[in-house]
Amino acid sequence: MMKKELKMEVDIGGVKIANPVMPASGAFGEGMDTVIDFNLLGALIPKSITKYPQRGNRNPRACETKGGMINSIGIQSKGLNYYLEETIPYYEQYSAPLISSISAESIGEFAEMSSIIASIPSVAALELNISCPNLKNNGQAFGMSDEVTYQLVDRVREVTDKPLLVKLTPNVTDIQSIALAAESAGANSLVVANTPLAMAIDIHTRRPKIGNIMGGLSGPAIKPIIVRQIYQVREVSRLPIIGCGGVMTSEDAIEMMLAGASAVQVGTANFVSPTAMIDIIEGIQTYMEEHQLNSLGELIGGVIVTNQWEEDYI
Amino acid sequence: MMKKELKMEVDIGGVKIANPVMPASGAFGEGMDTVIDFNLLGALIPKSITKYPQRGNRNPRACETKGGMINSIGIQSKGLNYYLEETIPYYEQYSAPLISSISAESIGEFAEMSSIIASIPSVAALELNISCPNLKNNGQAFGMSDEVTYQLVDRVREVTDKPLLVKLTPNVTDIQSIALAAESAGANSLVVANTPLAMAIDIHTRRPKIGNIMGGLSGPAIKPIIVRQIYQVREVSRLPIIGCGGVMTSEDAIEMMLAGASAVQVGTANFVSPTAMIDIIEGIQTYMEEHQLNSLGELIGGVIVTNQWEEDYI
Amino acid sequence: MKDYNLTVLSNRQVSSRYWHMILDSSIIEEDIEPGQFFNIKSTVHQTYYPLLRRPFSIYLINDDALEFLYKVEGAGTKQLTTYQPGEKVNILGPAGVPFSIKKDCKKMLLLARGVGIATLAALSQKAAQMNIDIYAILSARKQDDLLATKTMEKYCKNVYCVTEEDGTSDVENVREIMHDLIETHHIDAAYTCGSKRLSMLLQKMTKANGITSQVALEEYMACGMGVCYSCVCDVKRQGVIHTVRSCEDGPVFPLEEVVFQ
Amino acid sequence: MKDYNLTVLSNRQVSSRYWHMILDSSIIEEDIEPGQFFNIKSTVHQTYYPLLRRPFSIYLINDDALEFLYKVEGAGTKQLTTYQPGEKVNILGPAGVPFSIKKDCKKMLLLARGVGIATLAALSQKAAQMNIDIYAILSARKQDDLLATKTMEKYCKNVYCVTEEDGTSDVENVREIMHDLIETHHIDAAYTCGSKRLSMLLQKMTKANGITSQVALEEYMACGMGVCYSCVCDVKRQGVIHTVRSCEDGPVFPLEEVVFQ
Ligand SMILES: Cc1cc2nc3c(=O)[nH]c(=O)nc-3n(C[C@H](O)[C@H](O)[C@H](O)COP(=O)(O)OP(=O)(O)OC[C@H]3O[C@@H](n4cnc5c(N)ncnc54)[C@H](O)[C@@H]3O)c2cc1C
Ligand SMILES: Cc1cc2nc3c(=O)[nH]c(=O)nc-3n(C[C@H](O)[C@H](O)[C@H](O)COP(=O)(O)OP(=O)(O)OC[C@H]3O[C@@H](n4cnc5c(N)ncnc54)[C@H](O)[C@@H]3O)c2cc1C
Ligand SMILES: Cc1cc2nc3c(=O)[nH]c(=O)nc-3n(C[C@H](O)[C@H](O)[C@H](O)COP(=O)(O)O)c2cc1C
Ligand SMILES: Cc1cc2nc3c(=O)[nH]c(=O)nc-3n(C[C@H](O)[C@H](O)[C@H](O)COP(=O)(O)O)c2cc1C
Ligand code: FES
Ligand code: FES
Numbered sequence A, B: 001m002m003k004k005e006l007k008m009e010v011d012i013g014g015v016k017i018a019n020p021v022m023p024a025s026g027a028f029g030e031g032m033d034t035v036i037d038f039n040l041l042g043a044l045i046p047k048s049i050t051k052y053p054q055r056g057n058r059n060p061r062a063c064e065t066k067g068g069m070i071n072s073i074g075i076q077s078k079g080l081n082y083y084l085e086e087t088i089p090y091y092e093q094y095s096a097p098l099i100s101s102i103s104a105e106s107i108g109e110f111a112e113m114s115s116i117i118a119s120i121p122s123v124a125a126l127e128l129n130i131s132c133p134n135l136k137n138n139g140q141a142f143g144m145s146d147e148v149t150y151q152l153v154d155r156v157r158e159v160t161d162k163p164l165l166v167k168l169t170p171n172v173t174d175i176q177s178i179a180l181a182a183e184s185a186g187a188n189s190l191v192v193a194n195t196p197l198a199m200a201i202d203i204h205t206r207r208p209k210i211g212n213i214m215g216g217l218s219g220p221a222i223k224p225i226i227v228r229q230i231y232q233v234r235e236v237s238r239l240p241i242i243g244c245g246g247v248m249t250s251e252d253a254i255e256m257m258l259a260g261a262s263a264v265q266v267g268t269a270n271f272v273s274p275t276a277m278i279d280i281i282e283g284i285q286t287y288m289e290e291h292q293l294n295s296l297g298e299l300i301g302g303v304i305v306t307n308q309w310e311e312d313y314i
Numbered sequence C, D: 001m002k003d004y005n006l007t008v009l010s011n012r013q014v015s016s017r018y019w020h021m022i023l024d025s026s027i028i029e030e031d032i033e034p035g036q037f038f039n040i041k042s043t044v045h046q047t048y049y050p051l052l053r054r055p056f057s058i059y060l061i062n063d064d065a066l067e068f069l070y071k072v073e074g075a076g077t078k079q080l081t082t083y084q085p086g087e088k089v090n091i092l093g094p095a096g097v098p099f100s101i102k103k104d105c106k107k108m109l110l111l112a113r114g115v116g117i118a119t120l121a122a123l124s125q126k127a128a129q130m131n132i133d134i135y136a137i138l139s140a141r142k143q144d145d146l147l148a149t150k151t152m153e154k155y156c157k158n159v160y161c162v163t164e165e166d167g168t169s170d171v172e173n174v175r176e177i178m179h180d181l182i183e184t185h186h187i188d189a190a191y192t193c194g195s196k197r198l199s200m201l202l203q204k205m206t207k208a209n210g211i212t213s214q215v216a217l218e219e220y221m222a223c224g225m226g227v228c229y230s231c232v233c234d235v236k237r238q239g240v241i242h243t244v245r246s247c248e249d250g251p252v253f254p255l256e257e258v259v260f261q
Helices: A081-093 A109-118 A144-161 A175-184 A220-235 A250-259 A268-272 A274-290 B079-092 B106-117 B146-161 B175-184 B220-236 B249-261 B268-272 B276-290 C075-080 C116-129 C149-155 C171-184 C196-209 D073-079 D116-129 D148-156 D171-184 D196-209
Strands: A022-023 A061-066 A070-071 A100-101 A122-131 A164-167 A188-191 A198-199 A214-216 A241-244 A263-267 B020-025 B062-065 B069-073 B100-104 B124-128 B166-167 B188-194 B197-199 B215-218 B242-246 B261-266 C003-012 C017-022 C038-039 C054-057 C060-062 C064-073 C088-095 C106-115 C133-140 C160-161 C189-193 C214-218 C230-239 C240-245 C253-254 D001-014 D018-024 D037-040 D053-056 D058-063 D065-071 D090-093 D106-115 D133-140 D159-163 D187-194 D212-216 D234-235 D241-243 D250-254
Touching: A022 A274, A061 B220, A070 A220, A070 A268, A081 A100, A081 A109, A109 A122, A109 A144, A122 A144, A144 A164, A144 A175, A164 A175, A175 A188, A175 A220, A188 A220, A188 A263, A198 B220, A214 A220, A214 B220, A220 A241, A220 A250, A220 B069, A220 B197, A220 B215, A220 B220, A241 A250, A250 A263, A250 A274, A263 D106, A263 D196, A268 A274, B020 B276, B020 C240, B069 B197, B069 B268, B069 C106, B079 B100, B079 B106, B100 B106, B106 B124, B124 B146, B146 B166, B146 B175, B175 B188, B175 B220, B188 B220, B188 B261, B197 C064, B215 B220, B220 B242, B220 B249, B242 B249, B249 B261, B249 B276, B261 B276, B268 B276, B276 C196, C017 C075, C017 C088, C038 C064, C054 C064, C054 C075, C054 C116, C060 C116, C064 C075, C064 C116, C106 C116, C106 C171, C106 C196, C116 C133, C116 C149, C116 C214, C133 C149, C133 C171, C133 D133, C149 C160, C160 C171, C171 C196, C189 C196, C196 C214, C230 D234, D018 D073, D018 D090, D037 D065, D053 D065, D053 D116, D058 D116, D065 D073, D065 D116, D106 D116, D106 D171, D106 D196, D116 D133, D116 D148, D116 D187, D116 D212, D133 D148, D133 D171, D148 D159, D159 D171, D171 D196, D187 D196, D196 D212
Parallel strands: A022 A263, A100 A122, A122 A164, A164 A188, A188 A241, A241 A263, B020 B261, B100 B124, B124 B166, B166 B188, B188 B242, B242 B261, C106 C133, C106 C189, C133 C160, C189 C214, D106 D133, D106 D187, D133 D159, D187 D212
Antiparallel strands: A061 A070, A070 A214, A198 A214, B062 B069, B069 B215, B197 B215, C003 C017, C003 C088, C017 C064, C038 C054, C038 C088, C060 C064, C214 C253, C230 C240, D001 D018, D001 D090, D018 D065, D037 D053, D037 D090, D058 D065, D212 D250, D234 D241
């Protein structure tokens, strides 16, 4: 029997990617190129870049929790110039599309940086990190308000036609309203989501385990929260969703796709196993074969919610 | 050397409890009385009660996730009459104070039920479950709005002088404003918090793992989110805080107390080990001895956040 | 019900998917009855993986030994296989309502499928001690999944095995075997476990023939102590549907009461 | 750096808190140098407990064997002890900047504390092969924590052991030993690992005496591949402070550059 050719391609809002697996910003970088072949990935997303070089937060910057980790790196960055001169050219050697994640201090700065970076031909799309819980006081982020989200995306939309991925924060009462704000302001796809704000304390030193006191929780622990948010966003928005948060295995990726994601980002799993993204791609492929799926379209948003339940035993 | 007598006593807003460990509503009940001695607990909190009997949500009602579990029981309840006639009298046999958790469909119903239950002498305090993510559409809960929270607590405050514990939902953008709303409406203490709304999908059947589609995430996975919220609430409110979410061991309880909690509630850990609450009490005691603490007051809110960091190695 | 740390006496693979665990139960003073279950902690470590305990019916009860027969399904049962003789395993129980056998019961019918065979094996052990004639129908996907047939044959008058593999396990065929048994013998009581479809079949046939029957359900449990309401099922009593906990109000129920969805 | 599954040749406890693991490294073709580290997956299971890998310096490198010496601290190292000979362990490396030894180096001074001894043992192995005279000061809390002294004595001209137990490990005493060594021998280079306080002492003394020196830092790492910026430390180069990654830009740094907070 001839092996069917599997279509792993998906469109994430104007960017066609060969498969639905890409790294999560900040948990991927040049250091991994000896371990995996970057060309096998759906897209490449380096760490969020800021306009000016910045040192990031004080140590310790990461700690483990049960089933997860907290980080508060604080976007250590070499600044926009280095990014243009070194980072983008480095990624140009790969055929997988480059998506630039941008972090900024103000709406104006987001627009300014977006305009500059979007003008580089090799940049396929921009990801607006409006959700980083580390930068502002007490975890405040642009993405916590639907109005600010609208204004921000709207301003960036004015300066570029390149696809805009907007990375939402999970730390909100109503993610649907934020998603709709981003959508109506012209976002092309939504990354659901960044990290829940979290904290851990060493009970012997009595000090927070993170120098910045609070940080973002990532890893398997948060997946059920993210799956729920993907499902909620899918209910109200027709934009492609990129699931992000706790994807460790292909099962996790498939679960997010069933909930409504067109693709997934993988962060913490890279630290546990740098080949995780490749394993996930292969695992999705195997699942497609086993379930005789011809394209990922048959999977995306495919969760069955009816009143009919499988009999649990015959 | 004489062994110092340890003061494990704490005041949780008008209720003095012998030690800071009590069960979380819905994860404790009469069925446990053969396994642990209820009189050793700081307080007793049966499952939230509703005015009328209700069947709860459809199966499956619980599933596991990495480091946690999702439940959507939907407050299966035998109704207020049964509660008055059977449940309260049952708990009267124990000396530990009884705290009644109340769940209602409207503010008026909360006030009505509170007035009736608070009038029973053996009820030491009321816990208002304004945070159950299962009852309303899409996880909406009273506790998601500071205005609704204020109105609800205010109305209940009018009908009783008994201590009111208000159980907040973690599913909000700004837990501080909700905490302040409850405080200014007359709450005596704040339970931080209930469960983050979550979802899981079986990738083979494509069905949600929970009959109600979404449910509340509990267990170790959520502890870092809850510790953060305790710390945030402590920053703005002077009410005693009861930490709830992911307490499995005495270390977890101590961590929450350092973040600002006066006491903790234990839910999922009871399922893993029904003696967990007793182990936690003993563990806190051992910690107090080792760190030569005379009272829990030396622990509560004791996290050290300065610019000085312990040297990590000499 | 209590929290016990029992010593593993033996824990061995008995077929491609089934394992057999024997624990030293000499410290348990409570009565343990067929149909009851224990909620077993599948890992000694604080990994919280899997987080919850796993419920298993009693398979055999001897003086100082408690036996379980379990199918390796997922993480929990995989972990269970790692227990070595001499190690302690933390179990919570005995829990739940056991099977009841009327004093004047002379002949009983057992209908079990898959892991349900383990549950009814305990019952057959007890019934044999009461000198009851037992007729058992055991159903499974494959011959290899027909566990405990030796045990059952020891206690039963007749054991009928049906499998998908042999094309004998369809409801029609099982109905015929039962029909013949009911025609030939005066069956006083019937018991079932392990299959919704077979339970529904038995429900119909025992109703039609006026035979008392019980079923042991296997709902998903989180606490196993009657506090969480995860494990509920519907029963109809005097025309009213009640949603009851299978861990505390069951897992054994009068078959005619159970409302299968 | 690559992802390798190496076979455990031996994994044994060598003192009350330390273990020694030897892996078959014959499949590794890359060069492995003293000062580099591997990021080891401490569990084979998908428990995600602990979640992250654990970094360990190379302790000894032989033809086809890679050795680690590790202290049992918490969950990760506890898990590491469970690996049995024959099992595979997943390791990522070799990672990081190794120690450098100048060609004309004749005499070197090593100052190690605690697990830092393991890191400098690898260096002493290499330096001995280069016929360098090595003077080592090993510091630990207790005699029992003075691991690898045998190894060090094999490679070193002189090994000085100091401990809190013996009251010999205070900075003053260490300073005196070093002072004597520097006075007596013409030390070309100095290396340190395992203690901030001792590193600062060495920084001062080597600066005063114009001795090249390097330190191997042990910052908390999440990825160990230079992508997450968890493991940063500050270095001062030409008067400018840079926040650099100890996993990729280190863990070995010129001692004079490091800004100890
Ligand atoms: C009262 C009762 C008695 C049982 N007796 C036996 C027995 O004697 N032998 C035997 O092999 N099996 C028995 N089971 C089933 C057994 O509990 C499950 O197979 C086991 O929990 C699976 O765990 P797992 O981690 O290996 O698989 P998972 O990967 O967790 O699950 C595999 C399947 O088991 C079910 N399951 C998982 N956890 C539970 C739980 N806590 N409660 C109920 N079902 C669950 C899941 O719904 C799923 O269908 C019994 C179940 C109940 C409720
Ligand atoms: C480059 C480098 C080389 C090292 N070489 C050795 C060695 O040769 N032998 C040895 O015994 N130890 C070495 N360590 C330290 C070793 O990595 C930690 O002791 C180990 O990670 C502790 O893990 P745990 O789970 O047992 O303890 P935990 O309970 O997790 O932690 C105990 C202590 O170890 C630290 N730690 C935990 N995880 C990490 C991590 N991922 N990175 C850095 N520190 C961590 C914690 O901050 C804490 O102080 C080295 C560390 C680094 C960074
Ligand atoms: C160490 C670390 C650094 C991160 N840095 C960034 C960042 O710069 N920009 C960003 O948008 N997200 C950042 N994130 C968040 C991840 O992109 C991702 O949203 C999050 O980790 C959840 O996914 P995961 O569970 O797969 O890790 C970072 C996460 C980690 C763990
Ligand atoms: C099975 C189950 C049922 C619950 N029922 C209730 C309830 O009736 N009322 C309520 O306020 N919280 C309820 N909760 C939430 C718990 O009280 C607690 O807030 C939550 O489980 C987090 O704590 P944990 O991580 O210690 O379990 C329930 C939780 C579980 C797991
Ligand atoms: S499993 Fe909790 S009530 Fe039955
Ligand atoms: S540990 Fe991630 S950059 Fe060093």
